[in-house]
Amino acid sequence: QKEVEQDPGPLSVPEGAIVSLNCTYSNSAFQYFMWYRQYSRKGPELLMYTYSSGNKEDGRFTAQVDKSSKYISLFIRDSQPSDSATYLCAMKSGAGSYQLTFGKGTKLSVIP
């Protein structure tokens, strides 16, 4: 079993829809969770980061972490064509190195 599982998609939604992106993980030591957005042929851009369980909201984006289920989500409200990108989840354990473990990414297309 891989440490981080993420459905690669592609996921296509109409403009204005609510998008739900998810990752599951197996390492209970993960404490820090991040979501990155990567446009084609560009480097990943940090969208959200959270520590431990709970919700965090930033504009149209909400990140949720459920450590008991080892499940994290990113919700995008009122999705726009400009949200079309690949979304990568990443996580890190609480101590030790600063290396991140990434999911494979979900490719999202928001259709006008």
Added chain:
Amino acid sequence: GAVVSQHPSRVICKSGTSVKIECRSLDFQATTMFWYRQFPKKSLMLMATSNEGSKATYEQGVEKDKFLINHASLTLSTLTVTSAHPEDSSFYICSARSGSAYEQYFGPGTRLTVT
């Protein structure tokens, strides 16, 4: 804030030559820089971790003599692909973090094509 640049953005070189890629943190001091490689439609593969002033730590399977990493200052790290071959063609991305922060900020990537 937290801007990371890479240069060049794309490079084409002949087989057998060496190519240097620069990664700079523009508005913060990067305690640690990471080098990744990304294949089409695949996730990021960590190649090595470098701390300023010390030798890089390479991931298993990454040849340290082929991928030379130098992190000479808190704002600059370089990756040199030596004796490049067509199979080294890829998208190389660096990231940086500072202090006790755990989030990494990525550069825009460098597309290397070896002919």
